[in-house]
Amino acid sequence: MQAHVGVPSTTTVEPATVSTNGAERRVVNDFSIQVATVNGSGSQTANSVLMRSIFQMGVPVSGKNLFPSNIAGLPTWFTIRANKDGFTGRKKEIDFLVAMNPETAREDVERLAPGCAVVYDEPLKSNQVRSDLHFYPVPFDKLVTPVCPEAKLRKLVRNMIYDGVVAHLLNIDLEEMRKALSKQFGERKKKAAELNWNAIVAGKEYAEKNLSKSDPFGIERMNQNAGKIIIDGNTAAALGCVFGGVTVLTWYPITPSSSLAEALMTYLEKLRKDPETGKGTYAVVQAEDELASIGMAIGAGWAGARAMTCTSGPGISLMSEFVGLGYYAEIPVVIIDVQRAGPSTGLPTRTTQGDLLANAVLSHGDTKHPILFPSSPEECFSMSAMAFELAEEFQTPIFVNTDLDLGMNNWMAEPFEYPTEPVRRGKVLTAEDLDRLGSFGRYRDVDGDGVTYRTLPGTAHPAAGYTTRGTGHNDNAAYSEREDDFMNNLDRLVRKFESLRLKLPAPEEFANGGARVGVVYCGTSRYAAEESRHQLATEYGIDVSLLRLKAYPYSPELDAFIDRHERVYVVDQNRDGQLVLLMRLELTPVRIGKLRSVRYYGGMPLDARTVTDEIVRQEGL
Amino acid sequence: MSAAPTMPPKKTNRLGLEVIQYRGGKTTLCAGCGHNAITERLIEAYWEMGVRPWDVAKISGIGCSSKTPAYFLGQSHGFNAVHGRAPAVATGALLGNRRLKCVVVSGDGDTASIGIGQFMHMLRRNLPLIYIIENNGVYGLTKGQFSATADVGAKLKTGVINQFTPIDCCLMGIELGATLVARSFSGDKRQLSAILKAAIAHNGLSVIDVISPCTTFNDHEGSTKSYAYMKDHEEPLHEVDFVPFYEDIAVDYEEGAAWEVQLHDGSRLVLRKLDRDYDPTDRLGAVQALSASARSGEVLTGIMYLENERENFLEMLGVVDEPLATLPERMVRPTQEALARVMDEFR
Numbered sequence: 028m029q030a031h032v033g034v035p036s037t038t039t040v041e042p043a044t045v046s047t048n049g050a051e052r053r054v055v056n057d058f059s060i061q062v063a064t065v066n067g068s069g070s071q072t073a074n075s076v077l078m079r080s081i082f083q084m085g086v087p088v089s090g091k092n093l094f095p096s097n098i099a100g101l102p103t104w105f106t107i108r109a110n111k112d113g114f115t116g117r118k119k120e121i122d123f124l125v126a127m128n129p130e131t132a133r134e135d136v137e138r139l140a141p142g143c144a145v146v147y148d149e150p151l152k153s154n155q156v157r158s159d160l161h162f163y164p165v166p167f168d169k170l171v172t173p174v175c176p177e178a179k180l181r182k183l184v185r186n187m188i189y190d191g192v193v194a195h196l197l198n199i200d201l202e203e204m205r206k207a208l209s210k211q212f213g214e215r216k217k218k219a220a221e222l223n224w225n226a227i228v229a230g231k232e233y234a235e236k237n238l239s240k241s242d243p244f245g246i247e248r249m250n251q252n253a254g255k256i257i258i259d260g261n262t263a264a265a266l267g268c269v270f271g272g273v274t275v276l277t278w279y280p281i282t283p284s285s286s287l288a289e290a291l292m293t294y295l296e297k298l299r300k301d302p303e304t305g306k307g308t309y310a311v312v313q314a315e316d317e318l319a320s321i322g323m324a325i326g327a328g329w330a331g332a333r334a335m336t337c338t339s340g341p342g343i344s345l346m347s348e349f350v351g352l353g354y355y356a357e358i359p360v361v362i363i364d365v366q367r368a369g370p371s372t373g374l375p376t377r378t379t380q381g382d383l384l385a386n387a388v389l390s391h392g393d394t395k396h397p398i399l400f401p402s403s404p405e406e407c408f409s410m411s412a413m414a415f416e417l418a419e420e421f422q423t424p425i426f427v428n429t430d431l432d433l434g435m436n437n438w439m440a441e442p443f444e445y446p447t448e449p450v451r452r453g454k455v456l457t458a459e460d461l462d463r464l465g466s467f468g469r470y471r472d473v474d475g476d477g478v479t480y481r482t483l484p485g486t487a488h489p490a491a492g493y494t495t496r497g498t499g500h501n502d503n504a505a506y507s508e509r510e511d512d513f514m515n516n517l518d519r520l521v522r523k524f525e526s527l528r529l530k531l532p533a534p535e536e537f538a539n540g541g542a543r544v545g546v547v548y549c550g551t552s553r554y555a556a557e558e559s560r561h562q563l564a565t566e567y568g569i570d571v572s573l574l575r576l577k578a579y580p581y582s583p584e585l586d587a588f589i590d591r592h593e594r595v596y597v598v599d600q601n602r603d604g605q606l607v608l609l610m611r612l613e614l615t616p617v618r619i620g621k622l623r624s625v626r627y628y629g630g631m632p633l634d635a636r637t638v639t640d641e642i643v644r645q646e647g648l
Numbered sequence: 649m650s651a652a653p654t655m656p657p658k659k660t661n662r663l664g665l666e667v668i669q670y671r672g673g674k675t676t677l678c679a680g681c682g683h684n685a686i687t688e689r690l691i692e693a694y695w696e697m698g699v700r701p702w703d704v705a706k707i708s709g710i711g712c713s714s715k716t717p718a719y720f721l722g723q724s725h726g727f728n729a730v731h732g733r734a735p736a737v738a739t740g741a742l743l744g745n746r747r748l749k750c751v752v753v754s755g756d757g758d759t760a761s762i763g764i765g766q767f768m769h770m771l772r773r774n775l776p777l778i779y780i781i782e783n784n785g786v787y788g789l790t791k792g793q794f795s796a797t798a799d800v801g802a803k804l805k806t807g808v809i810n811q812f813t814p815i816d817c818c819l820m821g822i823e824l825g826a827t828l829v830a831r832s833f834s835g836d837k838r839q840l841s842a843i844l845k846a847a848i849a850h851n852g853l854s855v856i857d858v859i860s861p862c863t864t865f866n867d868h869e870g871s872t873k874s875y876a877y878m879k880d881h882e883e884p885l886h887e888v889d890f891v892p893f894y895e896d897i898a899v900d901y902e903e904g905a906a907w908e909v910q911l912h913d914g915s916r917l918v919l920r921k922l923d924r925d926y927d928p929t930d931r932l933g934a935v936q937a938l939s940a941s942a943r944s945g946e947v948l949t950g951i952m953y954l955e956n957e958r959e960n961f962l963e964m965l966g967v968v969d970e971p972l973a974t975l976p977e978r979m980v981r982p983t984q985e986a987l988a989r990v991m992d993e994f995r
Contacts, residue, residue, distance in 0.1 A: 256994035270987060272980035274972035275743045294990070298982040306968040308979045310743040315769040319736040322729070322766070326707070326740020329727060330748065331973025333980070334740065348730050356727075442991040445984040450977040483973055484705045484725035485745050489669070491702055494718050494726035505673075506718065 052243040056086045056111040058122035060197075062189070063135045065128050067099025069183035072211055072223065073190050074105040078437060079207035080190075080199050081109050082257055085249040089115035090437040091632060096282070096375045102131045111249060114561070115439065116554025117432075117632035123197070123244055125189050126153055127167070136160070144242035146192055161242035163234070165192050170233055174225040187223045191230025196238065198245045201231060256404075256440050260433035263404035264363055265290035266443065267411030268335060269298055272450045273361075275334040276311045277323035282375045283431040284337040284365040288313075291337075317345035321362070325353050328360040329495060331455070331483035333415045335361035339431075340369040343382055343389065350424050351390025352497040354520070357470070357479070359418035359453070362386075363411065363427045365434040368630040377630025378431035380550055380600040386426045387579055387609055393517060395524050397531065398426040398579040400549035404440035406577075407433065412446055413532070419453035421478055421527045430600070432632040433551045454480045458488040469493045469504040470516060477523030524580065531578035534585065538572035544646070545592035546625075547585070549576040549606055551632065552598045558635035559642065566639075567648050571596075579609060589618045596642055602628040662698035662894060670695040672722040676715065682834030682860030683716050683782045689837065690751070690780075691720045693844035697892055705741050705748040709734040709763060712789055713755035713782035713860075732763025735770035738777055739961075745971035746962045749848070750777035757787045760796040760815040767817070771824035771853065776960040778847045778854045779826075781817050782834075784862035785873035792865030803870030817857045819938050822931060822953045827852035827960075829934070829953040833878050834860040836949065842888040842917075843951060849892065849915035852960045859947060878947060885926050885937070885950030889918035909954060919951060928954045 060077070064070040071092075078090040088109045095101035108115050120140060126132040126147040136145055136156045144161040147153040154162040167185050175184040194204055204227055212220035265287050268276070276295075278288040288311075295309045310327075314320035320336045327334035338346065343364055353360050366382050368374035373381075386398050397417065399410040410427055418425045454474075456467055461482070467490070470479050482491040493504040500516065501507040537560070548556045553575050563569050574588045589595050597607035604624040611619050625641045627633050660666055670691045675684050694704065701723035708714035710731035717726040729737045734752045742750055759767050759781050770779070785798040794802075797817065798810040821829040828850045832840040840858065847854035859878055861867050867874040872881075886907075893914030907919040907928065919928060927933055934953040941948035968975070 254995075256991055258994045266987075266990060270981055272977065274975065274980060275740065277740065277743070298986055298990075299980070301968055301979070304968065306966055308968055308972065308975055310965050310967050310972060312739065312743065312965075314736070315765060318733060319739075319766055319769065322733045322736025323740035323743065325729075326727070326737035326742075327744035327972075328740070329737070330705070330741040330744025331971070332740075332744035334744065349733065352730055443987065445987050446981070450981060482725075483745070484741060485703060485748050485971065485973075487700070487702050489702065489723045492721075492723045492725045494706075494728060496726075496728040497730060498728060 053245065054122070054243045055245050055247050056109050056249060058244045059106055059108040059118050059120065060123040060125070060193070061121040061135075062105045062125040063128045063131050064103055064105070064186065065099075065130075066095055066097050066101045066103040068186065070103070070105065070127070070186045073186040074107070075437065076187070076204060076207045076211055077190050077193060078107045079210065079257065080194070080203040081107065081246055082252055082439065083203040083206060084200060084246055085252050086111065086246060087113045087115050087251050087439060089439065091117060091432065092436060093631070094376050102128050109246060111251070112561070113251065114554070114558040114635070116558055117634040119634050119636055123242070125193065126151060127186065127189065142243070144196070144244060146189060146196070163192065163196065163238045165189070165230070165233065170229050171226065174229045175222060180222070184222055184226045187226035188230035191227040191232070192234045192238070194227070195231050195234035196240055196242070198247070201227070252439060254442065256442055257437050258404045258440055259286070259435055259437055260401070260404050260407040260429050261287035261365065261435060262290040263407035263440070263443070264401070264411045264427070264429060264434070265294055267408035269294045270446055271333070271412030271415045273333045273335055273415065274309050275324065275327035275332040276309070276336070277314050277320045277327070277334070278336050279314050279317045279320045279338065279342060281339045281342050283367055283435045284339050284342075284363065286435060287337045287363060287365060317342040318349065321346040321349040321360070324360045325349055325358050328353070328358045328418070329484070333419070334359070335363065335415070337363040337365065339365050339367045340382055341372065343385055347390045350396065351392060351394055353424040354390065354394045354396060356495050356497055357422040357481075358424070358495075359422050360424045361411070361414040361418050361427065362424055363429065366428060366430040374630045376431070378551070378600070378632055379628060379630060380428070380430060380552070380605065382428060383579070383601070383605040384603070384608060386428060395580070396424055396426055397527055398428050399532070400577055400579070401427065401429050401433065402550050402553045402575065403433070404438050405443060408443040410532075416448070416451055417527065417530065420451060420530070421523060422453060422481060423523070428550065430551055454478055456480050456482050458486055458491065461486070461488040461490045466490050468502040470500065470519070471502040472519050472522070476526040477519045477521070478526060528580040528582070531580070531582060533582050534577055534588075535575040536573065536584070536588065539570055542570045542572040543593045544569065544571045544642070545574060545588055545595040546571050546598060546642070547574045547576060547588065547595055547606075548598035552600060555633040555635045555638045556598055559638035562635055562639040563642065567643060569646070569648070571642070576606070581610065581613070585610070586614070586618060589614070589621055592621065594623055595621050596623045596625050596645070598625045598633070598638060600627055600633050602626060661695050663700060665695070667691065667695045669723060670701060670721055672717075672719040675719045677712055678864050680863040681712070682784065682858070682862070683713055685834040686780065686782055686840065686858055686860060687716050687719045689840045689844055693841055693848060694721060697845055697848045698894070699749060699848060703747065703749050705738075705750045707734045707738040707741060707750060707752045709754055709758040711755040711758050711787070713753055714758060716753050716782070732758050732761070733766055734758065735763065735766040739770065739773070739775055742775060742777065742962060744973045746967065747971055752777060752779045754779065754781050756781060756783045756785060756795040756797040759817060764796075764815070768820065768824055771821055771826050771855070773961040774825050774827055774853045774958055776852055776962060778844075778856065781855070781857045782860045783817070783857050783873070784860050784866050785871070786862050786866040788862050788865055799872040802872040803868075805865060805868055816938060816942065817855065818952055819935060821855035822934050822938075825853070826855040826953070827955040827958055828854035828951065830854070830951045831857045831859070831947070831949050833882050833947070833949055834858050835875065835878065836882070839884065839888050839949060842890040845890040845892065846888070846911065846915070846917045846951065849911045849913050851912040852955070852958060881945060881947050883941065883946040883948055885919070885948055885952070887920040888950055889920065891916040891918065909956065911956065917951070917954070928952060
C-alpha cells in the first residue's frame with residue numbers, strides 16, 4: 028500500500044469538515060472504529076466483514092487485531108482505520124467504539140475523547156459512564172434469538188449483529204457487506220453465510236427503527252482501492268517463499284510466526300505438488316525446537332536446498348549457535364523473524380523491531396548477518412523471494428525481519444508482481460566443472476569478492492567431497508588452527524559482507540529538496556513516519572525528508588542522505604534505538620553527530636503522533 | 649635377475665574401487681583409541697558393500713568421536729557441526745537430498761547429554777541413516793569428565809565415582825522408534841563389521857552403540873568402559889553374519905539355530921544363536937534382554953532389534969523422488985497464472 032506521502036490525495040470526497048456545532052459536523056472517511064470483544068468469541072468474521080465492506084467502497088483502510096496471549100476469555104480489540112489520504116497506520120485515538128466486552132466496557136468508554144460514538148450491548152449501560160459521547164444501545168441477546176434458533180451458535184452469530192448496526196450508522200452499503208460475507212464463507216459454507224447475513228440484517232433493521240444518528244462519522248464511496256488486495260504480511264511472506272522456490276521449511280510454532288509457516292504449508296500443498304505423481308517439490312518438518320529447526324534448515328541448505336525457517340525473538344535466541352555455524356561454514360539459509368516484544372517471553376502478541384541488533388551480530392565471536400526489512404505485504408512477498416537469491420549467492424544466513432503488526436494484521440496491497448529474474452543457485456560446481464578444473468578449494472577466494480565455490484553433497488565426482496566444519500579451517504576446508512588461516516578466513520568474510528552490501532535493495536527516499544531535517548526508519552515504521560511528515564508539514568510548517576532503509580548492512584545512500592541534512596531522526600520501535608546503534612557502529616563521527624533518536628517500545632504499532640511529538644520536542648518547535 | 653616380479657592384482661570392490669579410496673585423513677585421536685578401530689570398520693564396510701563414496705554424507709557433532717568423519721571416506725562430503733545437533737543437520741541434509749546415504753558419528757556426550765532431545769526426536773522419525781555412538785563413558789576432549797552413559801559405580805581417573813543411572817541409548821532406540829538397534833564393541837572386528845554392513849543395507853534408522861574405550865581417560869581399573877572390563881563382561885547375543893544382496897553365497901548355519909532376515913535391498917542378515925532363542929524382531933524381548941543384562945553387569949552385544957517393514961521419514965513426507973536440492977526452476981516456481989489466481993482470492 029502506498030500512503031500518499033505528505034500530499035493528501037485528490038478525491039471526490041470533501042475533506043472532513045469539523046465544526047463545534049455537533050450535528051452539522053461531518054467526518055467522512057477519516058476515523059477509526061474499535062470493536063472490543065472477548066478472545067475466542069468469533070468476532071474475527073464480523074470484524075473482517077466490516078473492514079472488507081469499507082475496502083470495497085474504495086476507502087483506504089487497515090485492520091489491526093490487538094489480542095492477548097490466550098486461547099479464549101481475555102479481552103481483545105480490533106481496530107479499523109479508514110483514511111481517505113491513505114494513512115492507514117495506527118492512530119491512537121478511537122472515534123467509534125463497539126463495546127461488547129463487559130470486562131473492559133467501562134475503561135473502553137472512559138478512554139474516548141468527547142464526541143466519539145459508542146455502540147454498546149444494552150445491559151452494559153455504557154451510557155451511564157459519560158454524557159459527552161454519542162450512545163447507541165443494542166439488545167444483542169434479544170436480537171440474536173430469532174435469527175439463530177440454535178443456542179450454541181448464538182455466541183458466534185451475535186457479533187454479526189453489530190456489523191448491521193454499524194453499517195446503518197456509518198452509511199456502509201449493505202450490499203458490500205453481503206459480498207464481503209460471501210467472500211469470507213465461500214461457496215461451500217452457504218448455510219453459515221445465510222445465518223450470519225440474517226444477523227447483519229437484524230442489526231440493520233433494529234438500528235433503522237430504534238437508533239437516531241447523532242455522531243458525525245460516515246463512510247462515502249471513493250475509488251482508491253481499484254485492483255488492490257487485502258492480505259496479512261505472514262501470508263504474503265509465505266507466498267514469496269513459494270514463488271521464491273523454497274524447497275525445505277523446518278519450523279517450530281511460535282507467535283507471531285506460526286501463521287507464516289501454516290500459510291506456507293497451505294500454499295505449498297496447493298501450488299507445489301507434481302501433477303503427475305502427486306508428490307511435493309518441497310519438504311516441511313515441524314521440528315522439536317528451534318535448535319532443531321535451524322539445524323535442519325542449515326543441513327538442507329548445505330545439501331543444496333532452498334531452506335528456511337521462521338520464528339520470533341525467543342526462537343532467535345535459541346538459534347544463535349547454529350547461525351554462527353551458518354555464517355562461518357558459509358551455508359545458505361533464510362530466517363524470517365516476525366518480531367514480537369522482548370526481552371524474554373515479553374509480550375508475545377505485541378509488535379516491536381526488537382531483534383535488529385541481535386540478528387545483525389547473532390552468535391558468539393565475530394559475526395555479521397544481512398537483514399532485509401519489508402514494510403508492506405508487497406515487500407514481504409518480494410523480499411522473502413529475494414532472501415533465497417541472496418542466501419545462495421552469498422552462501423550465508425539471511426534474515427528477513429518483519430514484525431507482528433505487519434505479519435498478523437490486514438493490509439491493503441497491490442497484487443504481487445511475479446518474479447522476473449530466474450532462480451540463481453550461486454557458485455556451485457558440478458561434476459562436469461570438476462572434470463575441467465581437476466580440483467577446487469572450498470574457501471578459496473577465486474573471484475576476489477569473498478564468495479567462494481562450493482559443491483553439493485552427492486556430486487558424483489571424487490574431487491567433490493570436503494568436510495564442512497565450524498572449527499578453524501583453511502582454504503581447502505581442512506582443519507587448521509593456524510593464525511594466518513583463521514584471520515584470512517575472517518577477513519574474507521568481511522569482503523563477502525561488503526560485496527553483499529552492494530547487492531541489497533536501495534533505500535526509498537521522499538524529499539522535496541531543501542529540507543534541513545531528515546527522518547530515517549525501516550519496516551513498519553514507514554506508516555507512522557510518512558504520516559508524521561504530513562503532520563509536520565501541515566501543523567508545524569516544517570518540511571522533512573524521509574529515507575526508508577530496506578536492508579542491513581546499510582546502503583551507501585544513507586551516508587549521502589545524512590550529508591544533505593543538518594539533523595537526522597532515526598525512528599526505532601525498540602527501547603535501545605537498535606537501528607541507530609547499528610549506524611553508530613560504522614558511520615563517521617561527523618555523521619554520527621547528526622543522528623537523533625525517536626523510539627517507541629510499548630508494543631503497539633507505531634503511530635504518527637508519537638513520531639511527530641518527539642521530533643517537535645527535540646526540534647524545540 | 650629375472651624381470652621384476654609381477655604385482656598381485658589390486659583388490660577392488662564391485663565398483664572397481666580400491667579400499668584406499670574409502671580412506672580419509674590421518675587420525676589425530678590418541679593411539680589405541682577405540683574410535684580409530686570403528687573408523688577402520690567403517691572404511692571396510694563401505695568398501696566391501698561397494699557404496700559410492702560420493703553418495704555418502706558424514707555428519708557429526710562435537711567431541712572426539714565427531715572428529716572421525718574426517719578420517720574415513722575422504723571423497724564424501726562431511727559436516728562437523730555443533731555439539732549434540734548432528735541429528736538436525738542430518739535430517740536437513742536428507743530433506744535436501746534424499747539420495748544421500750547418511751552416516752552420523754556421535755559420542756556419548758554428544759548423544760546422551762547435550763543432544764539427547766534431538767537424538768530422541770530423530771528416533772521417532774525413523775530417519776533413514778546410520779547413527780553410531782562411539783561410547784566411552786567420558787568426555788575426552790575436555791579431559792575426562794563423566795558422561796551420561798557412565799555406569800553407576802564407575803570410577804574416573806581422579807577417583808570420582810559415578811552415582812547416576814546411565815542412559816541406555818539402545819533401550820531408548822527400541823522404545824522410540826529406531827528400526828535397527830545394535831550394540832557392539834570397538835575391539836570386536838567381526839561383529840562390528842557385520843552390523844555396519846547390515847546397517848548400510850537397512851532402510852530406516854540404525855542406531856549402533858559401540859563401546860569404545862578411551863585409552864587416556866577411561867581405561868583404568870574401576871572403569872566400566874575399559875578394554876579389560878569389556879573383555880570380561882561382553883556377552884554376544886549371537887554371531888552376526890551379513891550377506892550383501894549382490895553375493896549369492898550359501899550361508900552355513902544350522903536350521904533352527906539361526907535367524908535369517910532379508911533386508912529391503914535383498915541382503916540377508918544371519919544371527920547365529922549362542923545360548924538362547926533370541927528374536928530380534930520381538931520388541932518386548934529386546935527390552936527384557938537389555939534390562940536383564942544391565943542388571944547382571946554384562947554388556948550384551950549384537951543386533952538387539954530389527955524392524956524391516958516400517959516406512960522411513962522421507963517416505964512418509966510424500967516428497968518427489970529427485971533431490972529437492974537440484975530441482976529445476978519450473979518445478980519450484982509456480983506459474984504467473986498461479987500467482988494471479990492466488991491474488992484473486994484476496995481481492
